[in-house]
Amino acid sequence: MRIVAGCDVGSLTSKAVIMSDGKIIASSIIKSKARPWESAESVMNEALQKAQISMNNIAFCVGTGYGREKIPFVNEISSEIACHAKAARWLIPNARTVIDIGGQDCKAIKLDEKGNMVKFITNDKCASGTGRFLEVMAKVLGVGVDQLGELSSKSKNPITCATACTVWAQADVIQHINDGVPIEDIAAGINTAMAARMSVLAGNIGVEREVCMTGGVAKNEGVVQALEKILGVKIRRIRNADPQIAGALGAALIAKEKLGEDK
Amino acid sequence: MRKELKEYKFDWMLLSCFSAASKLQNGTEKEYQQMLRYIPYFRGVVETVLSTGKPGQRFIEICAKYLDNLVNAKERGYHTAITTFCFSPIIFYAMDIMPICLEVMSVMLTFTYKRGSSDFLDFCNEVGFTETSCSSQRGSLGAYLAGIGTDIDMIVTDTPGVCDTNANAFAFAASYLNKPFFQLDMPPDLTGNRSDEYHREDYKALIAFLEEHTGKKLDLDRLRETLQEAEKQDAMIAELEELARLVPNPLPVTYNFFVYASRFLFAGMPECTRVLEAMLEVGRKNAAEGKSGISNGKEKVRSFFCYIDHYVQSLKFWQMLDEYGICYQGNILSRSWASNAPHVKEYGTYEAAYTLHTDDLDKLIGDIALLNSRMPMIKSIRGPYDAPHMWLQDTLSLAKMYKADFIVYNGTPGCRNTWGMVKLLARDTEKAGFPTYIMYADAFDERVQSWETTRDRFLEFLTVRRLI
């Protein structure tokens, strides 16, 4: 079994995954730097260090993400959508619907029983359905983005949050804070708004079980539960890896395929 | 869409709400107060409407009646047509077709459901309709696309040439649901022989379409009866509008809404007449006493809405106007363009108006074609906004005549035709001396801008412009 790697250079974060024998042996996440090749080098180095190997040990590496064409060390590149689809099946073997909410975009992918991409849809332009939306809102609330989920679980009376535009929503949230609305109700409103926007995309491709959620926002229980409520289906929680590295993981899985070590 | 929403027909749910609301005041005050606790989302509307006494009671009753007709239309042998607010329902009633007005249904949803029409708005997008489309149709359209409304026989609209997103919603629905579709197309000019002929020929094609899909011939005598009732209503509306010119305006803030909603639901039918009668009673009485229609009796400032109202948030917008003593001098939806309307007489704009000749059967089709071409929005938002008889002229002349102190634009982000020129309009109205406020909220979707922000920005405008 040779060692493969995937490198996902996103707009906000960059991720790398190293796999051997079908297992993740190292992964890393860093904040993206100004230049994609710098992000790629540094995230990959971090992962290599964790795995205690060098780039020479990597038999095949696939790049993905916005900066994929600027990664110097990859053998091939692939779109994020294909990578997320691939990763989803590894994370949840019978996944048919993949919902990914990343930093600047979100997508819903439909897979057939073999795991082929049947259909996909991504959000358009605006950040209001993406992880960036949550980051902005968390900042306004003065909490960490990772606290939003826990906060919203305490809410009794969630607010209605504007979703048309992140900037407007921000103004709205400030208004609610000034009006003395409990922070957990605001957090819950934000999470529900996010879920509602995502549910439209998911509804668009038609949700089939199992549903797998990838991307950083999958770690926010508030959004996941709100989404479950709206879609009326259970979303399978990912236990075997960090959902945020799904893009890089998919890239590594494609690398493995390229070596002919799959199937 | 959430599964639970598909459990029941949405129009049946609305009927249950409105019919229960229409009986709320049958008991004692204590019982009434007790009941309100069980309808937290509908409560604001119920209180605002019923607090106006008989007109409000009758208004809720006709809403319930309309829904009852709608839900039972098929069983009672009627055909059903999805249609739009600016399409006069007179022709449908004259031909035993139940008009299902999407915008009215959307407003009813925002009034009664916890999350308003948001789930249905979103459902439209799920099935491929654009999220940038107007929320006024999308709200209830989603329910029909999801198959949780009464069965539909046909889809009819009259907004091509006036409002793309409206026309497009109906065209989309027809294709999605695979139903017969008819459009009345509006030429860019309102008046003149060419436009008159176009309106008339187009309307004849509409009648042919309706006859084809109902298998019934139009009975001119029945049409005459309906038009006679509409004539009566026009005269009553003219009297109400005449009353609104008084200072203080004796009509409560909500009356304007009652007028146009009643017309959208039941123009040409006695139900509408009854609501108008009740409003007139109160209006005449207040006028005789020199009383303002504002709840605390103090009219402080007069507003004219150049487009539509704000329906989300349980009528909080109206409550706010009332609370601040802001008298409501109408909007684009409420004005009748019958030749006896006060503003038509005042400015002599008879060519932009219509006259019904109910004594002459041969003229009926031409008359109703003309009436329909003078419906709200259809009349004044075609061609350029500053052309004769169009939006600018109407806004300025009405604001002046009804002594408005300021003008407000409120619509939806889906409204291409007004957002394309509202900045120009506001510039012109400001130049004419009317402080003008453009609201960025969505009249049907509170997720665009929350009520708190809407209220604060509105009040900020009033304060900055020293109107309050």
Add this chain to the structure above:
Amino acid sequence: MMDAFLHAATSLENDYVKKWKSAGKKIIGYTCSYVPDEILHSVGILPYRIRGYGVGDTAIGDTYFGPFICSLPRCMLQLAGERKFAFLDGIIITPGCDSMRRLDECWRKANDDIQGILPKFHFHYGVPHKYADYTIKWFYDETVRFVNAVESHFNVRVDEEKLRNSIRLYNESRKMLEEFEALRCAEKPPFSGTEALAVIISGCAMPREEYNALLKNFLEESKALQGIKNRIRLMLVGSANDDIELVRVIEESGALVVADNLCFGARLYEDLVEEQGDPVFNLAKRYLAHNECPRRYGDYKKRLAILREKAHRARVDGVILQNIRFCDLHGAENGLFERDLEKEGIPCMRIEREYGPLVEKGRLKMRVDAFVERIRQKRREIA
């Protein structure tokens, strides 16, 4: 040859326009494919399609249009405000859609602030939304009104014989474009979709005689070429696009756009104008019969049939359905197309975009890449 087309497609005041103006001749701009070029041609006026190409920012456009409006007319207004259309002697605005219809007022009002940006001749051309006896009559009357307006403003006369000649000349063009279309759909198309769009756009930006001559040569040369193969064949559908870069981005992902149904595209040249009978009436009939724009409410099935036929003729592997944000007409219809074409096994991808500088190139590319991968995956499955 291709250079001439690329030049005309990527500049507003191109060399042909300059030459025309320096000869002291007039140019009238219009915004919508429902305007009959032939009438202007017959009186020696160059019909020119107004575009939004090459906009940097939209500060002027934003001053007059509200925020929830399609970016195409906004960009057009911006260019007008920057005096980029100073060579126009007249403009025609049609109610093609609400956003475009408002260009009329916005342009006029902007002229109050930035004097001299509005040509003296401007005409609001009322195009009905359906096809029936009385709507053709309306459109005929409207066209006569247009003829009269041109005649009196420019002091010219629309001569029946000259108009017939113009119709013949434009029909010749259309016939050549049909040939062009056949080459484009071929198994190995001799030119890319990017080039094809440049060829089509050029037709709205240069004198017809010169265009026909260029086109003739282009067709002859193309026939001798080897042709492009082994690409994913796509059809591009939806909102107006006059930016060849959009097609280039798509083609960079290993695709070839072999068919389209765009307003600045194949829609311009289909259907001939009848040459017998009243020429004005024939023009009115042909232009109004133009059915491919979703502004013709209720005709979805006809448009679906057109797409279906094209998809088969051009053997496309997939369809990209794009719309400019706030273009609900194309956007909603794209939703229906997606449903119905996918049902028939034709992969579709919907994109909502902004018109103007391709700021979203990265996102667009990511999606096209994924779409191409999806199609390749499907091919592998079948293999």
